[in-house]
Amino acid sequence: MSDSPSYGFDTLQIHAGARPDPATGARQVPIYQTTAYVFRDADHAAALFNLQEVGYIYSRLTNPTVAALQERVATLEGGVGAVCCSSGHAAQIMALFPLMQPGCNVVVSTRLYGGSITQFSQTIKRFGWSATFVDFDDLAAVEAAIDADTRAVFCESIANPGGYITDLDAVAKIADAAGLPLIVDNTSATAYLCKPIEHGATLVVNSMTKYLTGNGTVTGGVVVDSGNFDWSASDKFPSLSQPEPAYHGLKFHETFGALAFTLHGIAIGLRDLGMTLNPQAAHYTLLGIETLSLRMQRHVENAEAIAKWLEQDPRVEAVTYAGLSSSPYFHRVAKICPKGAGALLTVSLKAGYDACMKLVSELNLFSHVANLGDTRSLVIHSASTTHRQLTPEQQTAAQAGPNVLRLSIGTEDVNDLIADLDQALTKSTG
């Protein structure tokens, strides 16, 4: 399919990036389970290695199944290119890698997936990078946190564990004024609910492990480039604007224009960091994305009903879900994610930590797992699991306090889910 921007989301999620297999006519994208590709001749091989011709060399860099997925996600997000990676966390490193050098920092929202907080506050220090965490509702603080060594601004659209929506337009304006790219993690929203690029994001990362695959079978991630950022406007991004020593002095921005970031990600990022998505995983994710909009509609419908039911229950202290009219972020739904506030919510119980621990074992339909965005409904007690490594202050900022449960609402019959929550609440708080 030649990707016509006139096709709607429901069409693109099935067709973008997929064409009948040129060798066999296979209608579904085949799993190209191969490590290497035979060069036509020595000149062809040299042209591929010189990035003068697009083609396949070695599956750490490129693979036809993965390429179909890259094109599909880039199309759905409204970007010019994408690089698939072995996980969402890999995608976050791959997004920062071309931008950062030792001594550089990234300004990051305090409201992030727990694993991202650890990755940014601890692990990236090993590369000589650092993160400055700020409350992204305090726009003056975001502005003040940017200094001469800042190379990016990072936040989530709908923030995990739910209930918070970033004012992407306002943050993008600040990043833009500082000459910096805004990177948005769109995992909890997906391109169906939110289009960060339309709100000024330069790069979008997704953990495809979650809603994009949708059935809990794969770990994968992706970085999508909007193609909108001028990497040569300042001297801040020499890997893209200056001769790149890791690729015999190639100037990526001058040579590839809007595709500079994507080709740097493949030619250097995947080549040297090796965080490559395998073709099997790409295939499962392609299958999942075919039904993304249908699933997201049901996820949102169910989450809205459950949030409302929990909110009126006397055993419940509070529910954070931006789709509730009582939420302080309700007014951002129409602007940032008009098709709904996602399907993640947190619920805090009046009965506290022990009741939360009991509730997760009393639930029958909800699985107690460290995952989200599955067709199955999932629950986790963040304070004793995913957010355990964080300080109490970080836990509270991330909505992962001792009496808080995170729910990832699946696509089951909503009455069954409510009945399951009701019986488990009775057993754990009675």
Ligand SMILES: *Cc1c(COP(=O)(O)O)cnc(C)c1O
């Ligand atoms: C899961 C998740 C990640 C990390 O993705 P993995 O595929 O598990 O590495 C990053 N951000 C958000 C919002 C997530 O939910």
